[in-house]
Amino acid sequence: MVRRVKPKVIIYCDGACSPNPGIGGWAALLISPKQGKEKVFTGAEADTTNNRMELTAAIKGLEALKVPCEVDIHTDSQYSDLATYEQPLRYAEGIEYVVVNGKVVLDAGRLTSERPGRVLTRR
Structure with a gap:
């Protein structure tokens, strides 16, 4: 039996808004260590919030994956971190x-x- 190893991807993501609410932006950097590849995804919205941009950065990073991967997500947002992994059904x-x-x-x-x-x- 052949066991397929999922590729590892590291995602660094961040979002911000100024003022809050107001104009915001997000970015997600995807790194494939084994392949030595990096790709950046970014976006902006005219009327948004800090929390929305933080979550959007993580979501867009995950949506960019083309195949199932082992993923490490790095974020400075406690809101995104606590609301999405350890207790995904927990209220923020x-x-x-x-x-x-x-x-x-x-x-x-x-x-x-x-x-x-x-x-x-x-x-």
């Missing part, structure tokens, strides 16, 4: 209010009975 800390389609779904850090949206899952 410090978020007190969330409004979806005009309905308050998180009020003072507690879920309400409103369910105006739907959960997105990966297939």
